[in-house]
Amino acid sequence: xxxxxxxxxxxxxxxxxxxxxxxxxxxxxxxxxxxxxxxxxxxxxxxxxxxxxxxxxxxxxxxxxxxxxxxxxxxxxxxxxxxxxxxxxxxxxxxxxxxxxxxxxxxxxxxxxxxxxxxxxxxxxxxxxxxxxxxxxxxxxxxxxxxxxxxxxxxxxxxxxxxxxxxxxxxxxxxxxxxxxxxxxxxxxxxxxxxxxxxxxxxxxxxxxxxxxxxxxxxxxxxxxxxxxxxxxxxxxxxxxxxxxxxxxxxxxxxxxxxxxxxxxxxxxxxxxxxxxxxxxxxxxxxxxxxxxxxxxxxxxxxxxxxxxxxxxxxxxxxxxxxxxxxxxxxxxxxxxxxxxxxxxxxxxxxxxxxxxxxxxxxxxxxxxxxxxxxxxxxxxxxxxxxxxxxxxxxxxxxxxxxxxxxxxxxxxxx
Numbered sequence: 001x002x003x004x005x006x007x008x009x010x011x012x013x014x015x016x017x018x019x020x021x022x023x024x025x026x027x028x029x030x031x032x033x034x035x036x037x038x039x040x041x042x043x044x045x046x047x048x049x050x051x052x053x054x055x056x057x058x059x060x061x062x063x064x065x066x067x068x069x070x071x072x073x074x075x076x077x078x079x080x081x082x083x084x085x086x087x088x089x090x091x092x093x094x095x096x097x098x099x100x101x102x103x104x105x106x107x108x109x110x111x112x113x114x115x116x117x118x119x120x121x122x123x124x125x126x127x128x129x130x131x132x133x134x135x136x137x138x139x140x141x142x143x144x145x146x147x148x149x150x151x152x153x154x155x156x157x158x159x160x161x162x163x164x165x166x167x168x169x170x171x172x173x174x175x176x177x178x179x180x181x182x183x184x185x186x187x188x189x190x191x192x193x194x195x196x197x198x199x200x201x202x203x204x205x206x207x208x209x210x211x212x213x214x215x216x217x218x219x220x221x222x223x224x225x226x227x228x229x230x231x232x233x234x235x236x237x238x239x240x241x242x243x244x245x246x247x248x249x250x251x252x253x254x255x256x257x258x259x260x261x262x263x264x265x266x267x268x269x270x271x272x273x274x275x276x277x278x279x280x281x282x283x284x285x286x287x288x289x290x291x292x293x294x295x296x297x298x299x300x301x302x303x304x305x306x307x308x309x310x311x312x313x314x315x316x317x318x319x320x321x322x323x324x325x326x327x328x329x330x331x332x333x334x335x336x337x338x339x340x341x342x343x344x345x346x347x348x349x350x351x352x353x354x355x356x357x358x359x360x361x362x363x364x365x366x367x368x369x370x371x372x373x374x375x376x377x378x379x380x381x382x383x384x385x386x387x388x389x390x391x392x393x394x395x396x397x398x399x400x401x402x403x404x405x406x407x408x409x410x411x412x413x414x415x
Contacts, residue, residue, distance in 0.1 A: 011085040012083040013081060013082065014080060016197075022084035022141060053169070053297060055155060056079060056082065057197065059199075062076075062077055062089070062091070063125065063149055065126055067095060074093065077094055087121060088119035088122070090119055097115075098115060100112065126147060128147060129147070132180060148173075148176050150175070150237050151177050154171070154173075154175060172194055173192070176193070197198075289321070299311055
């Protein structure tokens with residue numbers, strides 16, 4: 001199964017980046033079938049133009065640098081969701097578009113429009129770093145506290161942490177607006193400004209309802225396992241197994257606790273463990289048949305004296321045995337299919353086709369030809385002098401055509 005099978009239909013999410021599935025190439029039909037309606041169809045972004053490592057995650061705060069002035073003046077707008085396949089962000093207090101609501105009965109309680117968040121491109125926002133202190137302006141004495149945004153972001157090499165189930169890396173502000181004065185450490189190296197990741201909010205759990213089981217009820221002990229004497233490894237060889245013993249006494253003693261030897265009944269027939277167990281049971285029989293096929297091939301080689309080595313004989317015998325096993329399993333599957341309703345339908349269809357072929361062959365065998373000029377009659381074909389026609393009308397038409405042709409020909413000859 002390819003990687004495309006695991007790609008969800010929509011990559012719009014409110015979670016941090018956990019994989020790189022947004023880089024998988026998908027056709028343009030993933031956005032819906034082509035139609036002549038005037039509905040907005042988002043532009044398909046090629047995988048090479050998609051952002052591989054996102055420095056903005058849901059929960060971050062940004063500001064818009066393009067768009068309407070009312071949104072450009074807003075500071076610290078929180079990111080609600082991101083769409084990594086289209087390089088889009090959805091802001092909580094960002095631009096919205098109106099969606100008309102159908103109200104055929106003209107009810108006053110139903111609003112005319114619903115507001116839906118409008119996507120903003122990744123390049124049209126700047127990431128919020130924090131509030132920093134700046135020197136006062138001319139004529140002022142108090143310092144200014146201004147929000148600072150990153151105009152260019154750098155990051156470390158991403159590392160996948162299996163325990164967290166996502167990629168982890170550190171992001172730094174390479175350039176800011178307004179510009180911050182550079183800072184240096186004791187060695188004279190410039191100190192980069194680290195941008196902290198947003199804190200993950202705990203999941204809000206709803207209060208238990210009337211149909212929910214409380215924690216106190218779930219922790220109560222309502223069943224006690226049977227005594228150790230029922231353990232499968234502690235019974236005598238001449239006694240029946242505890243499982244059979246339970247099945248024999250289950251109807252007679254209703255007060256006996258529930259059976260705990262139900263692994264075989266509840267386990268899936270097609271699970272990996274069940275299939276492995278059946279394969280282990282079949283394998284000894286397969287090896288015995290394979291050895292028998294190799295001995296038979298050795299005897300044939302000695303009888304014909306073909307001069308093959310034992311290794312060549314073994315390889316050829318194994319190849320023949322595998323082909324025979326494959327054919328045997330195919331026949332088994334066909335027989336199993338023919339017992340199903342679908343197989344019975346296929347058998348009826350094959351029977352109809354066979355009857356049609358038989359009827360066609362009967363018609364060919366019963367066909368009768370009339371000898372004519374420049375005609376080859378196959379051996380065994382029935383030949384008669386006159387062809388019986390279905391009606392008198394057809395005979396009359398044929399007679400007229402013969403008389404007309406013969407008369408015209410004679411007239412030409414006489415002339």
